[in-house]
Amino acid sequence: MALKLADVKTDLHNDWCPGCGDFGIEASVQMALTEIPVDINRVVIFSGIGCHGKIVHWTNTFGIHTLHGRLMPFAQGAKLANPDLEVIAIGGDGDGYGIGAGHFMHAGRRNIDMTYIVHDNQVYGLTKGQASPTQGLGEKTKSLPEPNINSAVNPIMLALASGYTFISRSYAFDSRHLKETIKRAIAHRGLALVDVLQPCPTYNDINTKDWYGGEDRRDEKNRPIPRCYDIEKTTGFDPTITPEMSIEEVEKKTLKVIELSKEWGDKIPIGVFYQNERVSTYEDRIADRISTYKQAYPAKQTLAGKDARPTVDLEYLSKELLIS
Amino acid sequence: MSLISSRTNNLSWMIGGAQGSGVDSSANVFSRACVLAGLWVYGTREYYSNIKGLHSYFEVRVSDKQIRSKIDEVDLLTTFDAETLIRHAEAVRPGGGIIYNPSLVRSDIRKVDTLEDNIVEKITGRLVGQGFTPNVTGLLDEAKRRDIQLFPVAYDQVISQTAQKIGETQLSKVSRIINVLAVSASMAVLGLDVNYVERAVEAIFGAKKKVIEMNVIGAELVYNAIKSIAHPPFSAKLAPVENTKPRMFVAGNQAVAFGKLVGGCRMQTYYPITPASDESEFLESHENFKLLDGYSHDGQGSIVVVQTEDEIAAITMAIGASLTGTRASTSTSGPGFSLMVEGMGWAGMNEVPVVITLYSRGGPSTGLPTRNEQGDLQFALHASHGEFPRIVLSSGDMEECFYDAIKIFNYAEKYQCPAIHMVDKALANSNMTILPLSAERALIDRGKLILDGSNPQDGGTPYKRFKFTEDGISPRAVLGLKGYRFWNTGDEHSEIGHIDEDPENRIKMMTKRMTKLETAAREIPDSEKFNFFPASKSSADVTIVSWGSSKGAILEGMELLRRDGIDAEFLQLRLMSPFPTDSVKKTLSKSKLIIDIEQNYSGQLASLIAEKTQIEIVNKILKFNGRPISRDEIYDSVRSTVKAPQENERLVLVHGA
Numbered sequence: 004m005a006l007k008l009a010d011v012k013t014d015l016h017n018d019w020c021p022g023c024g025d026f027g028i029e030a031s032v033q034m035a036l037t038e039i040p041v042d043i044n045r046v047v048i049f050s051g052i053g054c055h056g057k058i059v060h061w062t063n064t065f066g067i068h069t070l071h072g073r074l075m076p077f078a079q080g081a082k083l084a085n086p087d088l089e090v091i092a093i094g095g096d097g098d099g100y101g102i103g104a105g106h107f108m109h110a111g112r113r114n115i116d117m118t119y120i121v122h123d124n125q126v127y128g129l130t131k132g133q134a135s136p137t138q139g140l141g142e143k144t145k146s147l148p149e150p151n152i153n154s155a156v157n158p159i160m161l162a163l164a165s166g167y168t169f170i171s172r173s174y175a176f177d178s179r180h181l182k183e184t185i186k187r188a189i190a191h192r193g194l195a196l197v198d199v200l201q202p203c204p205t206y207n208d209i210n211t212k213d214w215y216g217g218e219d220r221r222d223e224k225n226r227p228i229p230r231c232y233d234i235e236k237t238t239g240f241d242p243t244i245t246p247e248m249s250i251e252e253v254e255k256k257t258l259k260v261i262e263l264s265k266e267w268g269d270k271i272p273i274g275v276f277y278q279n280e281r282v283s284t285y286e287d288r289i290a291d292r293i294s295t296y297k298q299a300y301p302a303k304q305t306l307a308g309k310d311a312r313p314t315v316d317l318e319y320l321s322k323e324l325l326i327s
Numbered sequence: 328m329s330l331i332s333s334r335t336n337n338l339s340w341m342i343g344g345a346q347g348s349g350v351d352s353s354a355n356v357f358s359r360a361c362v363l364a365g366l367w368v369y370g371t372r373e374y375y376s377n378i379k380g381l382h383s384y385f386e387v388r389v390s391d392k393q394i395r396s397k398i399d400e401v402d403l404l405t406t407f408d409a410e411t412l413i414r415h416a417e418a419v420r421p422g423g424g425i426i427y428n429p430s431l432v433r434s435d436i437r438k439v440d441t442l443e444d445n446i447v448e449k450i451t452g453r454l455v456g457q458g459f460t461p462n463v464t465g466l467l468d469e470a471k472r473r474d475i476q477l478f479p480v481a482y483d484q485v486i487s488q489t490a491q492k493i494g495e496t497q498l499s500k501v502s503r504i505i506n507v508l509a510v511s512a513s514m515a516v517l518g519l520d521v522n523y524v525e526r527a528v529e530a531i532f533g534a535k536k537k538v539i540e541m542n543v544i545g546a547e548l549v550y551n552a553i554k555s556i557a558h559p560p561f562s563a564k565l566a567p568v569e570n571t572k573p574r575m576f577v578a579g580n581q582a583v584a585f586g587k588l589v590g591g592c593r594m595q596t597y598y599p600i601t602p603a604s605d606e607s608e609f610l611e612s613h614e615n616f617k618l619l620d621g622y623s624h625d626g627q628g629s630i631v632v633v634q635t636e637d638e639i640a641a642i643t644m645a646i647g648a649s650l651t652g653t654r655a656s657t658s659t660s661g662p663g664f665s666l667m668v669e670g671m672g673w674a675g676m677n678e679v680p681v682v683i684t685l686y687s688r689g690g691p692s693t694g695l696p697t698r699n700e701q702g703d704l705q706f707a708l709h710a711s712h713g714e715f716p717r718i719v720l721s722s723g724d725m726e727e728c729f730y731d732a733i734k735i736f737n738y739a740e741k742y743q744c745p746a747i748h749m750v751d752k753a754l755a756n757s758n759m760t761i762l763p764l765s766a767e768r769a770l771i772d773r774g775k776l777i778l779d780g781s782n783p784q785d786g787g788t789p790y791k792r793f794k795f796t797e798d799g800i801s802p803r804a805v806l807g808l809k810g811y812r813f814w815n816t817g818d819e820h821s822e823i824g825h826i827d828e829d830p831e832n833r834i835k836m837m838t839k840r841m842t843k844l845e846t847a848a849r850e851i852p853d854s855e856k857f858n859f860f861p862a863s864k865s866s867a868d869v870t871i872v873s874w875g876s877s878k879g880a881i882l883e884g885m886e887l888l889r890r891d892g893i894d895a896e897f898l899q900l901r902l903m904s905p906f907p908t909d910s911v912k913k914t915l916s917k918s919k920l921i922i923d924i925e926q927n928y929s930g931q932l933a934s935l936i937a938e939k940t941q942i943e944i945v946n947k948i949l950k951f952n953g954r955p956i957s958r959d960e961i962y963d964s965v966r967s968t969v970k971a972p973q974e975n976e977r978l979v980l981v982h983g984a
Contacts, residue, residue, distance in 0.1 A: 080647025
């Protein structure tokens, strides 16, 4: 039975600010959930701390609202213990590129088959508008006492350097594009990043909805020229790196990702930058060492018999330490 | 008075050398040879936070009955470098022995650059003061004056003879046998047949045929060389005893690892840290294991061991795993535990069973990374902000390390909270012979865990993960279970798990969580909370209170004290949270004299007892020099305290190099 949007929403009062990009992300995530071929009972959403974190409470799936910056290790722990779960981590830019940046990087090295969606609005909304790691040097969003003294991190390049095998960007108010990107991220076998640009109507008075929409620049028919452009649609860019490709081709594609990731301002690329199908998942690597991992993963193992006795053969296990 | 009545099968052997030079395997070969001869051993390892070059040493106590502690005196010091001799010659008892390398006799103490300045000063001062030269010759002269028997072993010569015999022209390829030569020389002095050394070598080096060959040849050469020289019989002896029962030669961290596997731990996360990583590595090398007949439908058992980017990830990843119904744990030491406290608080708030094995080492900060201390008790009890229930259990010996590693998962799951298993470095890194560990007494109790989704609650009332109950414990479903959808959040929450800041709900939710601690206190039997070792007569002269690795030394010290007419009883605290207040109060209120013995500066258990029972323990025996407490120190210090309690309210123990 196909799910309807109402099935994946809870009836709790949503307390995000009116006009927040979070609404766009929530809607796209929930629409994606109704369209993916996955049993909704197996879906678990993890969130971090920040405005975004409450998304799990508005969404009717297993929802784990974790600690600031730590959602990735929480989520990876669950996925490794039960690889049958469909794990989606939803974080914020301060959460994932700031306090949790270490986890962001190491998650890439593992390449666990899961999805990581980042709300990227360049500010710390829930603490009233401080600059987040993606805000540019010298920019001064409205609640900053002084212009931002730090340079912005580049999430696309950071993900590439860390080993993410699916790297994408979308925009919160382009629901169709965002939903499709999320679906592709979920379908990807490996760790998939969806960096989602979003306005913060309360604290980010620079990267506003109007700014993203290009209201400040018009074509000859006085239509706004949106800043975001879809790299795949517009340029025919193909992000896929297949096992058959030569090293040179891979190299060329990788350099193109870096090139694209540097575009910002008047032209902001969105879409899938990189999809590498050559890299094994962490689950595969475990299965290489533990042949029963995929059938008898940690959460599925029988620990004790009906008499509560442990199932492990200790005598056999401890043979190497026995001396007689 | 000498503490040792007979020195046959009752002695202490020491070997030292530069870290990375094979001292570990020397001690291993020696210990194994003794165990093969039917004897029991207890070995402690001391090492610097260093990989190669700095001094490390092993003390191995051997006996014909089970032993559980180290002692101060050394009967035979086996050396092949100058530094070991310089550092430890003083520890050899009068009448004991020293094996040394005669080519080093002219080594100048001041020129051994790995010796700390204050040690150089102390030792040269001691030698010069007695009219000896400040070099190895002087040390040996001093030893002779103390009636110590000296055994020169020309290691270099034996190594070249061995090389010749096996046709090896490169001496450097043979020189590593010096470790086994030292052991074999020791056995020649102690009188145990070289055959035991050879069997130990074979067991340890396994498939490395050539290594075994050169070691066995060298061992025999050195053994016969010593035997061929006539010297007066040595004062301590080893002789094989009949021991038909198999025994286990185990280190504390291995006992914990076995306990975890038996106890159902199927995911372990860790970030490398001394002395905790050994356990995780041991688990990883046993990641596939056999199940008992009847469970073969799973084929085999397995544990996923993940090395994380830091301890924050280690604890939060373990929590994530636990949410799926997996028994998950992480192992760390003080500095790593410091990073885990926020994650632990989240587990407390969301009632997630997660096990933290906390190996205690010298703090604060990096402290003494490779040395022993019990400085983290109060930290374990109070780590993380806010209030939430936690279980804290401490092990005192190898068997407890094993059984507690099983039990701690039961506690964590029954009471749905973080559970900390405390193990001292002195247990983690000590090796001893015990009767084989057995899973017979082990039971798995998963509490109110719902794994079966055949009775979904969808449609009717929604599943309440944090349902208010009498005992504070709610039925716990796992991620992915149909019909049991739930939410978790670090925020205060409703029974469903959504954020809820309502003051009434807050009171109920806080009370519900904290009630679990009362439930645990009520349900866990006294036998799991503490051990009480009574005096031999009805009223003890003194009550010793302690915890952790001091247990063995205290029990053996008590035997010696009894010979002196001091009849002690011993209360070993095991469960620190929830604390067995009533039982402790009852025991201590009858005491004539209470002595708190701890391996920390301030007496953290005494503070806990005072907090819970209002009983102030005035007399304390403390040790915080980073070296484990010994039986002899217990004997001496308890004796002094009993004789003059007022003059000895705070005794600080100092033994150890």
